[in-house]
Amino acid sequence: MTRLPFRERFGRPGWRRPWLTLSLRARLTIISAAGLAAGLAVGGLVLIGALGYALQRTVDTEALKTAEAVARLAGQNALPDPLPVAGGQVRVQVLDRQGRIRAASIDADRLVPMLYPDELRHFHAGERDRFYLPGRRLGLDGPIRVVAVPAGPTADPQTVLVAKSTADVRHSVTVVRTILLISFPLLLVALAAVAWRVIGATLRPVETLRAGAEEITGGARPGRLPLPASHDEIHRLAVTLNGMLGRLESARARQRLFVADAAHELRSPLANMRTQLEVAQRLGPATDWPGVADDLLADTQRLSRLVDDLLLLARFDEAGARPSRAAGPVELGELLAEVAERYPAPPLRVVAPRFPLWVVAEPDALARILANLLDNAVRHTTSEVVLEAGPGGWTGPAYHLVTVTDDGPGIPAGDRDRVFDRFTRLDDARARDAGGAGLGLAIVRELVRRQGGTVTLGDAAPGLRVEVRVPVAERPAPDGDADPPPPRPDSVVGVQRAAGEPPGRSVQTGSASPTTLSE
Numbered sequence: 001m002t003r004l005p006f007r008e009r010f011g012r013p014g015w016r017r018p019w020l021t022l023s024l025r026a027r028l029t030i031i032s033a034a035g036l037a038a039g040l041a042v043g044g045l046v047l048i049g050a051l052g053y054a055l056q057r058t059v060d061t062e063a064l065k066t067a068e069a070v071a072r073l074a075g076q077n078a079l080p081d082p083l084p085v086a087g088g089q090v091r092v093q094v095l096d097r098q099g100r101i102r103a104a105s106i107d108a109d110r111l112v113p114m115l116y117p118d119e120l121r122h123f124h125a126g127e128r129d130r131f132y133l134p135g136r137r138l139g140l141d142g143p144i145r146v147v148a149v150p151a152g153p154t155a156d157p158q159t160v161l162v163a164k165s166t167a168d169v170r171h172s173v174t175v176v177r178t179i180l181l182i183s184f185p186l187l188l189v190a191l192a193a194v195a196w197r198v199i200g201a202t203l204r205p206v207e208t209l210r211a212g213a214e215e216i217t218g219g220a221r222p223g224r225l226p227l228p229a230s231h232d233e234i235h236r237l238a239v240t241l242n243g244m245l246g247r248l249e250s251a252r253a254r255q256r257l258f259v260a261d262a263a264h265e266l267r268s269p270l271a272n273m274r275t276q277l278e279v280a281q282r283l284g285p286a287t288d289w290p291g292v293a294d295d296l297l298a299d300t301q302r303l304s305r306l307v308d309d310l311l312l313l314a315r316f317d318e319a320g321a322r323p324s325r326a327a328g329p330v331e332l333g334e335l336l337a338e339v340a341e342r343y344p345a346p347p348l349r350v351v352a353p354r355f356p357l358w359v360v361a362e363p364d365a366l367a368r369i370l371a372n373l374l375d376n377a378v379r380h381t382t383s384e385v386v387l388e389a390g391p392g393g394w395t396g397p398a399y400h401l402v403t404v405t406d407d408g409p410g411i412p413a414g415d416r417d418r419v420f421d422r423f424t425r426l427d428d429a430r431a432r433d434a435g436g437a438g439l440g441l442a443i444v445r446e447l448v449r450r451q452g453g454t455v456t457l458g459d460a461a462p463g464l465r466v467e468v469r470v471p472v473a474e475r476p477a478p479d480g481d482a483d484p485p486p487p488r489p490d491s492v493v494g495v496q497r498a499a500g501e502p503p504g505r506s507v508q509t510g511s512a513s514p515t516t517l518s519e
Contacts, residue, residue, distance in 0.1 A: 025196070028199045036191050044184060047176070051176055063146075066085060067160045070094065071150070071160045074152045082106040084105075089165035091104075091161075092104065095158060099115075102158060109138075130146065142170050143165075145164050145166050147163075149162075209226070213241070216245065225241055261423035262423075265423065269300075276296060277296075316450075329359070329473040330360075332353060332389040335363065336352065336370070347385045351387070351388035352389075353390055359470040360473040361471075362450075365447045365451060366447075368443070369444050372440040372443055374387065374404060377404050377405075378406075380409065381406035383407055384407055389402045400469070402469075403468075410459060410462060411457060451470055452471050454469045
């Protein structure tokens with residue numbers, strides 16, 4: 001029979017399933033009880049070892065003191081007979097060089113030494129030694145601790161042997177071990193019960209949070225999770241979860257509103273197209289099909305723009321605030337001239353920068369930003385729209401500034417943040433055919449954020465002033481060996497349209513801001 005390797009036999013997740021089926025409270029209690037059991041076992045072993053060592057040291061100390069006292073008497077040649085000892089578990093013998101007994105205590109053998117001849121040969125005169133002997137050799141209980149101490153003058157060396165029973169030590173250690181074996185399991189059970197109650201009380205707020213989350217998820221009740229009274233980790237968890245629920249609820253509300261607005265906006269051009277086709281079908285041969293085709297094409301283009309805007313916003317939501325990977329150095333003057341080609345000359349007037357302004361941005365995204373702003377400005381202006389670019393002004397040299405200014409009705413200060421929301425229209429009287437879908441400024445904000453810039457709305461008195469700040473890029477190296485001459489700050493030259501250039505745009509150069517560009 002083929003045996004699987006240890007890792008395959010015991011590394012499978014199947015053996016962990018019974019453990020994972022237990023509740024968290026039971027698992028924590030078992031882990032706590034196991035830790036307590038291990039701690040008590042280690043503590044008991046350390047206690048027994050320390051107690052045995054301390055008692056053994058006491059036996060050695062007493063035996064050594066007795067041996068030293070007898071050795072002093074032997075050195076003075078004043079050994080009494082019998083030797084005085086304290087306690088009935090002590091035996092003392094004094095041996096000469098040949099191993100004969102010179103003196104002994106009242107309970108010690110006077111004919112047979114404690115040590116056998118081969119044991120005496122291992123004992124070196126002049127050195128102390130200690131060892132164990134079996135208790136039956138001397139008629140004592142338990143092992144016997146024997147201490148050997150040299151004694152007597154140099155001419156007549158002697159050895160003092162003191163044997164002391166360790167039965168009391170063994171008995172004390174046995175009593176302590178028995179007490180520990182009985183008390184530790186009882187203590188472990190009591191501590192496990194306390195841990196069960198304490199862990200249950202600790203996890204009760206978690207269960208309350210779980211029940212509240214289940215009710216909120218199941219739709220039983222709206223609102224937030226209950227906050228525990230204690231200001232601990234669980235309280236902070238509840239606060240975090242409530243914040244997450246609030247953000248999720250706001251996201252769901254925005255999603256529902258977005259879907260409803262998108263469906264309404266998509267339904268308008270579809271309804272127009274259906275109405276035109278139904279009318280054309282009813283009129284039959286009298287239908288002006290070229291006019292119908294033009295109207296359908298206009299509605300189709302509007303529908304296509306709306307779908308493109310919705311897809312663009314959906315990609316923004318998916319990508320988050322990550323910067324664009326295609327960002328590179330873009331010259332604002334050229335980009336402004338390229339975008340302005342699509343709009344009529346009046347009302348659009350472009351104030352070109354006096355010198356090249358390089359920014360870090362994605363060209364298509366920056367062109368889309370300017371196009372959306374110009375669409376709004378041209379749609380709402382009274383006579384003129386001004387597009388200009390310059391250094392960053394009060395924001396410092398780290399940004400360049402692009403402004404779009406019109407002399408239309410403007411936007412009230414309280415609504416300037418709201419107009420960046422999707423499908424926001426401030427004038428309900430505007431027709432959807434002439435006006436936009438309310439996505440232009442929302443796209444502008446997302447694109448500017450992805451380029452690392454900012455967009456703000458201000459008062460042009462009259463009209464609206466839109467300021468877009470884009471990060472400055474390093475100036476690219478010129479193609480030639482010599483650098484181009486620096487611009488003159490006081491130069492204001494009118495740039496006329498060249499012969500053969502199509503009409504529809506006027507371009508001027510001028511100072512957009514008194515701030516000097518730092519390179």
